[in-house]
Amino acid sequence: MSEGIETFRERVYLAGRELYRDLPWRRTRDPYAIWVSEAMLQQTQVSRVDGRWQSWLDRFPSVDALAAATSADVLAEWQGLGYNRRALALWRAAQEVCERHAGVMPQDEVALKALPGIGPATAAGIRAFAFDLPGVYLETNVRAVFLHELFPGAEGVPDSALRPLVAEACPDGSLAIAGADTPCSPRTWYYALLDYGAHLKRTLPNPSRRSRENVRQSRFEGSHRQKRAVLVRLLLAAGIEGVSVADAALELTEFEAKAGRAAVTEAAASGILKELAAEGFCREVASGRWVV
Secondary structure (H helix, E strand, C coil), X not given: CCCCHHHHHHHHHHHHHHCCCCCHHHCCCCHHHHHHHHHHHCCCCHHHHCCHHHHHHHHCCCHHHHHHCCHHHHHHHHCCCCCCHHHHHHHHHHHHHHHHHCCCCCCCHHHHHCCCCCCHHHHHHHHHHHHCCCXXXXXXXXXXXXXXXXXXXXXXXXXXXXXXXXXXXCCCCCECCXXXXXXXXXXXXXXXXXXXXXXXXXXXXXXXHHECCCCCCCCCCCCHHHHHHHHHHHHXXXXXXXXXXXXXXXXXXXXXXXXXXXXXXXXXXXXXHHHHHHCCCCEECCCCCEEC
C-alpha cells in the first residue's frame, strides 16, 4: 500500500461515514435478508432494489419459505430486476441451504461459495454484513475507492493488484477511529467504502472505468437477453396453460414490430424456449406446450 494502512483507512472511513446511506438492508443482520439484497444489487441500481427487497421478504421471509416456493412464484416476484438467472440461483441455493445446512446460512467462505450464484464478492458481503467477519469484498463501488485513492490516473488496473490491498485494509475486528461516530469493523468499513465509492462515481469520472475488469454492459434493447425476458413474462402469464412455439413467435414478433424490428421466426422462438428450458426456466409438456 502506498501509504500507512491506518492513515488510508481512517481517511476513507471518515469520508464514508459522512456519506452514510441508511438503506433498509443495513438495518438487519439476518444473513438470508442480506444475501437477498446482495443478489438484487448486482448490476442493479439501489433505487430499484429499495421496495423490491421488502416485497421479496414479505413473500419469502426465510430460507425455508424460499426453498418451498415454486420456480414460477420466484420468477414472478423477481420480474423487473433483470437477469432472471439470479432468481433461480437464489431459489436453488435456498434448497441447498435447507438440505445441507439445516436451513441455516453458513458463515464459512468456502461453504458459501459452494452455493449456486454465490461468488467471492457475494460471500464476502454476507460474511461482513451479517457476521462482521473480514474478507475481500471487491465490488464496483469498493473498486472505485481503491482506484481513486491508490491508483490515481492509472489505466487497466487488474483486480489482482487490488485484492491484497482490499484484504489488508479490512479490519479484523473492531477499531476506534478518531472522529468517527461508530467503530470500524468489517461491516461498517465496507459500508463506508460503498458510500464513498458511490459518491465518487456521482461526482467524478467513474474510477471503476480504469479497471481492467471494467466491461460495459451490452445493450439490452433488441438483444437476445430482452427476447428471453419477454418469453419469461409470457410463460409466467400463461401459467399452467403454457405457451406454444407459435405463441412465442407471435409474442416476440409483436414486441419487435413495436420497435420497428424484424419478425421472429418459430425456429428462433423454439431455440430460445429450449435455451430457457436447459437453464430451468421452463419445460415442455406432452401437449407440445411450454410451462414454467
